[in-house]
Amino acid sequence: MERDLARRALDTAKTRGASYADVRFVRRAAEDALVKNGALEAVDRRGSLGFAVRAIAEGAWGFAASQVVTAAEADRVAALAVEIARASAITKRADVRLAPVAAAVATYVTPVEIDPFALTLEDRLALLFAAEARLREQKGLRTTRASYGIWREEKLFLSSEGADIAQTITETGGGIAAEAAGNGELQIRSYPDGMRCQNQAGWEFLRDWDLAANAPRVAEEAVALLTAKQCPQDQVTSVILAGNQLSLQCHESCGHPIELDRALGSEAAFAGTSFLTPDKLGSFRYGSEQVNIRIDSTSPRGLGSFAYDDEGVPASEGWAVKDGIFTGYLMSRETAAALGKPSNGTMRADGWARLPLIRMTNVSVMPGTAGTLDELIASTDEGILMDTNRSWSIDDRRLNFQFGTEIGWEIKGGKRGAMLRNPTYTGITPEFWGSCDAVCSESEWVMWGTPNCGKGQPGQIGHTGHGAAPARFRNVRVGVVK
């Protein structure tokens, strides 16, 4: 039925004068649960279904969406999208142009080993209760948490150019956290990555992280942080970032600035622009020769993986940064046309009610040759190891950043030393990546995820993937917080 309604909406849009139109039907199901301080604090299940029509008329864009799935509503929404496009045209400075794409007829389904929606609630909760109980074995904690989130999206995309693409995406995520408070301090340790660890995968993803086995260490570290040494203040030293922190560093300081809509000014009022302007493409030294960052919407388990984006452009792989040189943008059909290039397929919308935007797919720091984390530490005379993000901020051109992590350790003479609390570091993006002199090898590389990336007005939440291994950076300013 949805396919029939989509065809009807396309016909209506064309009849009303659209030169191009596409229709997306999106059905979502999700469930979150939180066990907190020994009790099931929340179990929330959500479902939604709706559709949207995107149209170009008089050379300008219009978009309308509704959750009423009827023929009459398909007609109304398609006509409204065209009416909105005509209103947009009163400020038009040039007609919208789209890079060409072959019309695909295809299906895609996330490979999963254990369908999380097929498990019983009891089975899902058992994993949380077991892990959270292990946290509470530690004395001195104020708050303990264990949570999971499971998510499925079924999308149908049809365009006036003949595309007909059905995709089903499944994601699973979760984690544990322990908080300790006292003496004017509030400290947190979590595992595997704040509460943001999520992959495009089944329940096996969460099972394999073994939350219960890691809970005692996490709980002990949270309490130990209350009396740990403060991170040295306002010093310049070497920093080793754990893979989960490097993934967010990549997301914020590479993933966002390579969004071509930002670089062309479309997000100037909100998300901002980019220091990576088109004149820098292919020549700008973004980082050291150790830095290789890949755009890849085909990566297994990545939150940015699919077969086709929300404009019907096929998944692709390429380089954002190769041997330290900025070489590639994330593009849409419209922005790619502005550069005279084909789109590399990065447009995704947050559900049926929102417009597709350029979103990171999987933007990953590729492994280097520095071996394991222990080997990287052993080759570092002095510095700080920082693990698991706690605070993140970056300017609106993605240059000046400041991050804090949950925990740090001194490195002296090639050995991990005293624990440090409140670690922070700050820098300027190309200077920071330019100081990268070692990235750990493939054995340390993990596909992390950011399931909470905000962009757009009205606001949208994107799910993005970021593979990373630990890496070392020289001459980094640390300890901004007294």
Next chain:
Amino acid sequence: MALFGQDELTRIAEAALRQATGDAAEAVVIARTGALTRFANAAIHQNVVSREVDLRVRVAVGKRVAVVATNRVDAEGIAQAARDASDLARLSPENERFAGIPEPRPIPVAPSAYRARTDAATPLDRARLAKVICDAALAKGLRAAGFVSTDTQELLVASSRGVRAYTPQTIAEAQAAVIGAEGSSFAQRVTLDVADCDAQAVADEAVAKALLAQKPRDHPLGPTEVVLEAYAVRDIVAFLGSQLTGMAVEEGRSFVGGKLGQTVTGPLTFTDDAYDPLGIPRPFDFEGQPTERLTLIEDGIARAVVYDPGSALRAGARPTGHALPPNRFTPASPMSLRLEAGDKSREELIRGVRRGVLVTRFWYTRWVHQLRTIVTGMTRDGVFAIEDGEIAYPVKNFRFTQSYHEALASVRGVGKDLSLLVPAEQFGLSAAWNRVPALHLGTFAFTGATQY
């Protein structure tokens, strides 16, 4: 677009309550028609309308509780949600922290936040307002980026205990960054009535400031005397407000924990006032409970925090009618927080500074240390050196790392005009708003700079 209306939302809620099979059930229906016309590079590039209804069904079976949300509000979808919530609650372990679905209490009358003209705004109406801003910028060789939006939102709460609460609200908003070759500015207006949403005023403010903002210079870092425009002050109020809750105190992360009756800021007063006729009045919370008007900080002295039933029960306090929809993170929040006005115009605040900085707004602010209210972020869209009480020249953007409540301890002047501002939507509607003045602070910690 017409309202969905109280009758339609009541039909949805009551159908859910009829089919829920626990000891108690609650239905929250949020309806929204959101229209947003977005422009950049002086032309409309994104222009959207969506019409949405969400139903949240919460079912309690003794101390077992579960929530199911759906946007399928036909008979089958409602029945499925009610069944799922009932089944899920029975399957869930008991939660001793659950305080129950509350009984109805009388809800005071509040001024209406609904304006029919906003509800009736068309795509062409919004495009014309956008064009006013785009054209004003172009006329001065500048480019505008921003949006004009009109939203109609309805909230209905009903429960098997007898709660019935409904309110509609409209919000019209225009905001713009105006960008030149070497500097930018920002302006914003939020009103209930689209007829009051003055796009020309947004354009005038942003264009004038953008012309001043070109070719910014370097400026020394360190503790700096500042005047913060209302856009920046809203960020401080929102961060501190998030800690003025029973849950934040319980978890040991609130700056007022153990300090009620003690001085926590300079002589400033924070009032949560859901009845403020110049705000977006809504007299009840997401459990349909009457929202108390509360002075949370009075002349710098911590007086109160807000509670949902669960955090109130654990603290031995009474719920204050500030519950959010059930969620994993924050059960309650001061949603109508006003920082009370002072007696100075913006110009008088600037005149009170011998050497300092004027900040238009903050960007990408994040906790560094919640308990100490240390936040880091950037300045954005117009920063200026102040010398001898005058705006002297534009300066490059700063990074700050600053305890917000300690910054307020140094307050030297408070603006007499309050701006109505809204944060990003939560739970499918604009759940919160703030009214805030500009502030003159004696010290603010700029800890880094960027290149523009």
